[in-house]
Amino acid sequence: MNSTNQRFSAPHDDFGEKIGGAKKDLWKARGLLADDLDAMNDREADKFVKKDNIWRKPDYQSMLDEGIPLGVVYFIKKARDSLNASPQYARQDNTPEKRLARQKLFLRQGH
Numbered sequence: 001m002n003s004t005n006q007r008f009s010a011p012h013d014d015f016g017e018k019i020g021g022a023k024k025d026l027w028k029a030r031g032l033l034a035d036d037l038d039a040m041n042d043r044e045a046d047k048f049v050k051k052d053n054i055w056r057k058p059d060y061q062s063m064l065d066e067g068i069p070l071g072v073v074y075f076i077k078k079a080r081d082s083l084n085a086s087p088q089y090a091r092q093d094n095t096p097e098k099r100l101a102r103q104k105l106f107l108r109q110g111h
Contacts, residue, residue, distance in 0.1 A: 031055060034104040042096050049103045051085050083109065
C-alpha cells in the first residue's frame, strides 16, 4: 500500500465537545416528523426515515415498573411491531417526488 492510500484509509476521529444543532439532533428526542423531510436531501431521507427514528423503541419494562397496565404496554408493543422498519416503495415510486410522498406517508403512519 502506498502512502496515498494509507492517508485516505485512516479513520476520522472527532474531538472536542458535541454542541448539537445538527439536523438529526433536532428530531432525535422527539422523533422524526414529515416536516423534517423538507430539510433533507434524498440520501438523508433514505438513511433516516426508519421506524426507530420516528417512534423510538419504548423500554417496556420501565413502562410496567411505572404502573402502566400490562394490556396497554402489550398493545403499544404490538402496534409498533406491526409497522415496517422502513418505507416500502411501490414500483411506480420511481421519482424523487414519489419517494418523498411515500416517506411522508410512512412518517404519518408512525405518529
